Amino acid sequence: MGEAGIPTTKVVCGIIERDGYVLLTQRSKNMSQPLLWEFPGGKLEAGESEAECLEREILEELNISILPLQRLTPVLHKYPDFIIELIPYTCSYQGGTVCLMEHTSYEWVPLQDLKDYEWCPADVPVVEEYLQLGG
Numbered sequence: 001m002g003e004a005g006i007p008t009t010k011v012v013c014g015i016i017e018r019d020g021y022v023l024l025t026q027r028s029k030n031m032s033q034p035l036l037w038e039f040p041g042g043k044l045e046a047g048e049s050e051a052e053c054l055e056r057e058i059l060e061e062l063n064i065s066i067l068p069l070q071r072l073t074p075v076l077h078k079y080p081d082f083i084i085e086l087i088p089y090t091c092s093y094q095g096g097t098v099c100l101m102e103h104t105s106y107e108w109v110p111l112q113d114l115k116d117y118e119w120c121p122a123d124v125p126v127v128e129e130y131l132q133l134g135g
C-alpha cells in the first residue's frame with residue numbers, strides 16, 4: 001500500500017535494443033496517458049516473474065519475442081489516482097515483426113534521440129539512467 005491506502009501497481013517495461021536502436025511505443029488516444037511515449041510492457045500478474053510478465057506483455061501487445069537482460073532501477077511515481085512502480089529491463093530483440101495491438105504507433109529510435117519524446121512522467125528517470133549507462 002502507498003500513501004492514503006492507494007495501492008502500488010507494479011508495471012514491468014522493456015527497453016528493447018536492436019542494432020543500436022530502441023523500440024518506443026506511443027499510447028493511443030483511448031488509453032490512459034493518451035499519446036505519450038513509453039517503453040512497452042504492462043502490469044505484473046499474480047504468480048509470474050518480472051521476466052515472464054515482460055515476455056508475455058510484449059508478445060501480446062507487439063507480437064515480437066524479446067529476452068530480458070538487465071534490471072534497471074525501479075521508479076516509484078505518483079499519478080493523481082494511483083502509484084506506479086515502474087520496473088525497467090533492458091532486453092534484446094529476438095524475432096517477429098511488430099504488429100500493434102493497442103498502441104497508436106511505434107518507432108525504433110537511436111539513443112541520441114530518446115530525450116526528444118514526450119514520455120509518460122514515470123519514464124523520465126528511466127530514460128536518464130539508461131542514457132547514463134551508455135545505452
Ligand SMILES: Nc1nc2c([nH]c(=O)n2[C@@H]2O[C@H](COP(=O)(O)OP(=O)(O)OP(=O)(O)O)[C@@H](O)[C@H]2O)c(=O)[nH]1
Nearest residue numbers: 011013031032033038039040041042043084120122123
Ligand atoms: N507499459 C508501460 N506502462 C507505463 C509506462 N510508464 C507508465 O507510467 N506506465 C503506466 O503504467 C500502466 C500500465 O498499464 P498497462 O499498459 O498494463 O495497462 P493499461 O494502459 O491497459 O492500463 P490502464 O487501463 O489501467 O491504464 C498505465 O497506467 C501506464 O500509463 C511504461 O513505460 N510502460
